[in-house]
Amino acid sequence: MEVSSISYSTLLYQLSFISKIEDRDYYKVISTPTNPKYHWGNFLLFKDSPTTDDHHKWQGLFKKEFASIAVEHMAFAWDSPIGEKGEIDGFLDDGFYFEYDDILTSTQVKLPPRINKEISIRPLHSDSDWRESAELNLLCAEHDQKLRDRPSVVKLMDDFRYLAKKCKGAWMGAFIDDRLIGDMGIYEGGRSIGLISMVKTHPAFRERYVCSTLLYQTAMKAFEDFGYKKLVLVADTTGIAGKIYKKVGFAVEENGASLIRYNI
Numbered sequence: 254m255e256v257s258s259i260s261y262s263t264l265l266y267q268l269s270f271i272s273k274i275e276d277r278d279y280y281k282v283i284s285t286p287t288n289p290k291y292h293w294g295n296f297l298l299f300k301d302s303p304t305t306d307d308h309h310k311w312q313g314l315f316k317k318e319f320a321s322i323a324v325e326h327m328a329f330a331w332d333s334p335i336g337e338k339g340e341i342d343g344f345l346d347d348g349f350y351f352e353y354d355d356i357l358t359s360t361q362v363k364l365p366p367r368i369n370k371e372i373s374i375r376p377l378h379s380d381s382d383w384r385e386s387a388e389l390n391l392l393c394a395e396h397d398q399k400l401r402d403r404p405s406v407v408k409l410m411d412d413f414r415y416l417a418k419k420c421k422g423a424w425m426g427a428f429i430d431d432r433l434i435g436d437m438g439i440y441e442g443g444r445s446i447g448l449i450s451m452v453k454t455h456p457a458f459r460e461r462y463v464c465s466t467l468l469y470q471t472a473m474k475a476f477e478d479f480g481y482k483k484l485v486l487v488a489d490t491t492g493i494a495g496k497i498y499k500k501v502g503f504a505v506e507e508n509g510a511s512l513i514r515y516n517i
Contacts, residue, residue, distance in 0.1 A: 254281055254300050258334040260356040260509045261298060263442025263485050267450075268294060270419050271412040282318045288412070289323045290405035292513060296328035302339025302510070303331070308347055328513045336508025349514040354487045355495050356507035362472040362484075363502040365465040369427075372434065372463060374470045376423035377414075385433040386410050386424065393453045413451075416440050421479045422447065427454075427467045435463040439475045439484075447481035452494065464494075468501050 254276055256262045265274060265283070272285040272294050279301070285294035297315055315327045327349070331339065334356075341351055377383055387403075387410045394401050417423055422440030426433050434455040442448035449471065454463045475481045486503065488495035495505075 254279060254332075256281075256298070256332050258332050258356070258507055258509065259358065259446070259485055260354075260487060260507060261330065261332055263446055263448040264293075265298075266443035267416070267420075267440050267448055270416055280314070284319065284322060286322050288405055288408045290325065290402045291409055292326050292328050292515075294409075295319065295322065295324050295326070296330060296511075296513075299329065299331040301331060302333055302337040303329070303341060303344065303512075305340045305343070307340070308343030308349075312347070325517060326513060326515050327517055328511065330509070330511040333510065334507040336510050338510050341512065344512050344514075347514065349512045352511045352513065353490050354509045354511075355490050355505045356509050357486055357488060357495065357498050357503035358506040359472065359484050359501070359503040360482060361502060362469055362476075365462070365469055365497075365500045367462045368466040368469070369462040372427040372429055372466060374425060374427050374467055376417070377426050377436070382426065382433065383410055383414055383424075386426065386436050389433055389436060389453055389455060390451070392455065413438055413440075421481075423474070425467060425471045425474070427463050429458075434458045435467050437467060437471055439471050439479070441479075441481075442485060445480065445482040447475045447479060447484045449475075449484055449486040452486070465497050465501055468498065472501065 272283055275282040280297050280299040283296050285291050311329055387407050390406050391401055413424055420441040424438045427435035437452040438450045439447050472484055475484055
């Protein structure tokens with residue numbers, strides 16, 4: 254199964270370093286046995302959007318494919334660059350949450366209208382840096398218990414640290430007085446494309462232009478130091494993140510749709 258969307262092609266390239274990706278006839282199985290609670294490291298990616306009866310079929314496939322992994326969720330995505338939603342009512346009736354995203358890209362960023370001059374920005378290096386990043390991740394999910402599994406978050410950040418050594422990229426942090434207050438990853442997504450992921454700002458430092466400043470400097474590093482020709486990042490269509498990204502020179506190129514159910 255060939256993947257046409259830039260969002261999933263870059264994600265799968267990145268996951269290929271830490272996860273197992275298996276091809277089936279009309280879908281792919283992405284699994285991370287070492288981190289079963291990593292939701293988007295354990296999912297099925299289908300060629301087409303769901304049809305009326307797929308809510309039963311897809312769940313059956315997920316149970317079969319992940320029978321040997323202690324997952325507590327089900328997650329589905331499909332390769333539709335135009336963000337085709339398909340027939341999702343059956344999934345919603347079964348307790349799934351539908352996610353609809355803007356896939357933003359940039360080949361040349363611009364300095365945002367306002368920046369934060371207090372912060373210093375650099376890649377994470379030390380054990381202490383990476384521990385702080387895991388803690389920031391947990392803090393940013395304080396109102397979402399399903400994302401607050403400490404062992405899973407620590408393992409995920411360990412994997413991203415490993416990625417920083419295996420492919421072109423870095424985990425970039427924004428610091429005030431050596432305190433990590435924001436971070437994001439920039440890693441290779443294949444074909445000279447960089448994928449920016451897990452953008453986070455400490456709740457106490459939001460609305461202080463930390464995110465836009467960090468994104469701009471991260472993007473500049475990606476172009477100048479890593480040689481990427483295009484950058485990709487994902488934002489919920491209903492959130493404010495996309496508005497921030499657009500101020501740095503990103504624009505919507507695709508849309509993506511997915512379904513997830515927690516605590517199966």
